[in-house]
Amino acid sequence: MNILQNENLIIESSSSGAELTRIFSKKHNRNILWDGNKKHWGRQSPILFPIVGKLLDNETIIEENLYNMTQHGFARDMDFEITNKSDTFISYSLKSNESTLKKYPYSFELLINYTLNDNSTNIEWIVKNTDSKDIFFSIGGHPAFNIPFFEQNGFSKYHLEFKRRNDVEKINLNGSFTDDITFIGDLKNLQLNPELFKNDALIYTNIDEVSICNNDGSKYITLSMLDFPLVGIWTPYYSESNSTAPFLCIEPxxxxxxxxxSNKIYKDKKFINKLGKGKIFTTSYSIDIH
Structure with a gap:
């Protein structure tokens, strides 16, 4: 594991998938990030690239050829190279290769950068088009945060607070795939309870900030993702006990x-990103510990 540390936080990440594997708060003397216990979910903060979610029949048509790709893409299961590191910064790189081209016929470089600030971690994604033509891609985050934070609290002792930039829509799921859309308009608070996740993730548009808060009003963490088109909120739901896993994912x-x-044509996917030859896509989000 690769460690960054300051007086408030310790963060660890792995070259495997460029995954964030630990956020430890010295102030609270607690791990903020889920530990990856396979009983519930064996990952912690995977990078989703070059798809987010599932493809119909796990296949897609790119440049008129059929390709197979499993849920959330291949980047999370590949080894990245460390290209830069200091006490408070680390950069990981994945370049297209023979293995990736069998699943995704574009040349690219994907950079994942972690910067440790005072009480926060900034996660930057850079996609470079190294191909001779336009490329298309999706990218997403999937960090999981421990809930309950304090042992005496249960999952339902927490709520979410949102900051939005425009009217919010909720994209509904039918199994693993998207279906109809519900107009929400304003979205300020959402009381957590297990039944919210009966149908898998909650997906919203136009959200710039999500905070996990105790019901007494105190904030636990805030994830800020300015101008991201979508955010997913997810935890495994167990119908037999009407309960959830002890973590919550906030996914930009x-x-x-x-x-x-779906017609299975990759470039027709909703919210797909187009990147011109020689162009670079850059975005970032931050996790603040209160």
């Missing part, structure tokens, strides 16, 4: 699972 996305009506 530039991409979306296939529609149940």
């Amino acid at each position: 996305w530039y991409g979306l699972a296939d529609s149940i009506h």
Whole structure:
């Protein structure tokens, strides 16, 4: 594991998938990030690239050829190279290669940068088009945060607070795929309870900030993702006990699972990103610990 540390936080990340594997708060003497216990979910903060969610039948048509790709793409299961590191910064790189070209026929470089600030971690994504033509891609984050934060509290002792930039829509799921859309308009608070996640993730548009808060009003963490088109909120739901896993994922996305009506053509996917030859896509989000 690769460690960054300051007087408030310790963060660890791995060359495997360029995944963030630990956020430890010295102030609270607690791990903020889920530990990856496979009983519930064996990952912690995977990078989703070059798809977010599932493809219909795990296949897609790119440049008129059919390709197979499993949920959330291949980057999370590949080894990245460390290209730069200091006490408070680390950069990981994944370049297209023989393995990636069998699943995704574009040349690219994907950089994942972690910067440790005072009480926050900034996560930057850079996609470079190294191909001779336009490329298309999706990218997303999937960090999981421990809930309950304090042992005496249960999952339902927490709520979410949102900051939005425009009217919010909720994209509904039908199994693993997207279906109809519900107009929400304003979205300020959402009381957590297990039944919210009966149908998998909650997906919203136009959200710039999500905070996990105790019901007494005190904030736990805030994830800021200015101008991201989508955010997913997810935890595994167990119907037999009407309960959830002891974590909550807040997932900033530039991409979306296939529609149940998908034509399987990759560049027609909703929220797909187009990047011109020689161009660079850059975005970032931050996790603040209160």
